[in-house]
Amino acid sequence: MTTLNLGKALNEGLRAALASDPKVVLMGEDIGTLGGVFRITDGLASEFGADRVRDTPLSESAIVGTAIGLALRGYRPVCEIQFDGFVYPAFDQIVAHLAKMRARTNGRVSLPVTIRIPFGGGIKAIEHHSESNEAYFAHTSGLRVVVCSSPGSAYDMLRAAIASDDPVIFYEPKRLYWDREDVNLSRDAAAGVLDTAAVLRNGTDVTVVTYGASVRLALAAADIAQGEGRSLEVIDLRSLSPIDTDTVNASVRKTGRAVVLHEAPTFLGLGSEVAAAISHDCFYSLEAPVERVGGYNIPYPHSRIEDEYLPDVDRLLDAVDRTFEG
């Protein structure tokens, strides 16, 4: 075991992928000499060469478009989009081509491309640097959309994402880049971590379903709730597409209550799909309506007031309380 922060765990995941598969190529803006604006690729260009850790022109559409071409040639590209709010120029290449190529070719072509996106708020950034746009991609068939939430899950999930023969949108909660824990770097990429949710804390009263930076929030809220005599079960979804509804349903059938939590606006957010699935699958186990906690339906606000916009422990616990009303 090695103690790493989340950013360094991603760095080790990329290093292991580059070392184990000569077809893995990293590409993105400023990822070479600089090591990326968050230093996630630090040292990799000098270790593996500029051909495999490529500083690209400032062209997001081209980063994804050329990754598609590289994959057609048999490579396994890993793209870095510098910030969540800069992925939109690449939107067409992702949703019209990367996602659909397998189906359009009746399974003749596969595109093992990973797109890493630092996402979410809470770091006092200026505009376009704090967005949670995962629902766009989760709504697009043909993509896997996953989110890590800790150094350990970051390492394991990134290895699995790069090993996946299907395209993966890999979200990194940038607020957690500096969180530390022990990580087992000797593990091989395990495909299961891309398909399954993880129950991070067992509880009996309310199920909190969340992902990304909100996982830390949910665990903190569970500690507080414990002191108030309420037992929260915390589920880290990890995969937003597909969603591991079996794990979620098993928990809600036990607790009878559910709160879905994320930073993205609740309107048509991931929580809507999770809530719909719970309401359908666990209808006769539910003691209360499924609650959703998330961002408001406005553009991400300026940083001095972002704490008012972002879900926090109080809003989560307030929603937990609501599941006991009536």
Place this chain on the structure above:
Amino acid sequence: MAPDVTASPTPCFRVIDDDGSVVLPEGADFGEPVEVVARRLYRDMALARRFDQEAFALQRQGELALWLLCQGQEAAQAGSIRALRDSDFVFPSYREHVAAIARGVTPEEMLPLWRGTAHSGWAPEAHHFHIYTLVLATQMLHAVGYAMGVQLDRSDEVVLVYVGDGAMSEGDASEALNWAATAALPIVFLCQNNAWAISTPNAKQFKAPLHERARGFGLDAHFVDGNDALAVNLVVLQAVDRVRAGGPPAFIEAATYRIGGHSTSDDPKRYRSDAEVAAWLERDPIPRLRRAMERAAFADVDFFADVDREGDRLGARVRAACLALEPVPLSSVMRNTFVTETLALQREREEHEEFQGTFA
């Protein structure tokens, strides 16, 4: 309006002159006798024209949902595709029927997209020819990425990508040219400027000539008469040779004309004159090459009669292939959306199959 080939400071290269003489420049080298090249290009163009006509008829009879005629652009396509090795990978746009047929794409493989029985019909690797791309200019980036792979592999393959004049206004086009030039990739951009992007003429798409723009990005840019199959072939042969030898990526603008509408749903009479079309019919690349070949005695009447008969056989085959196509079933689409089917999609598929089964 027609493309104004006099608007560019670069002369438009051609070898078949106004009176139908083949005038080759000093040192012109096709790598084989010019009459052999001419016969191959003529056959490619004539067969594709026959395919085009049959597919157009099938659309009018309701057998195809849509067809995009390549009539008028055959020389630009035949001349370029025949300048490549079979192992050189090609990224078409969606009107490159001549190139596709020359690469061995069969009627059974070509028509599913247009009949609505599948989104594509051929395995790209089988013909070193990617499937058609309808979202304009996006395939330029796929080609650039593929060329990055060729470069990483230290291979001497060259990648060729087709693009049109309208698509050159897309952001992906500029990103692709810039990226290719910056990374010195082994790629040739073949731009068929057919004068019209549906109803929008060149004058509303760009100010600087396309090959001049490409030169500005740092590409080896050329301007050729796209209705002169021999000229296109020679220019692309030379460009491909330079790229294969490690030269900068190339951009070739082939000035041509789309004789038909943009698609079978288009009505070109709403935006261009009969006189303009008639003027371009005078420069139809197929009779133009035939006259030149007859004048230069590159082929005899038997050759042309053989090509005509081969075309008739192809036409019959196109019709039969079209009518025999069956749609790929929905459950196959569901199975083929991912390499590794997700549990969620597997459940949707099984529910669907079970539901369909209740009607059996």
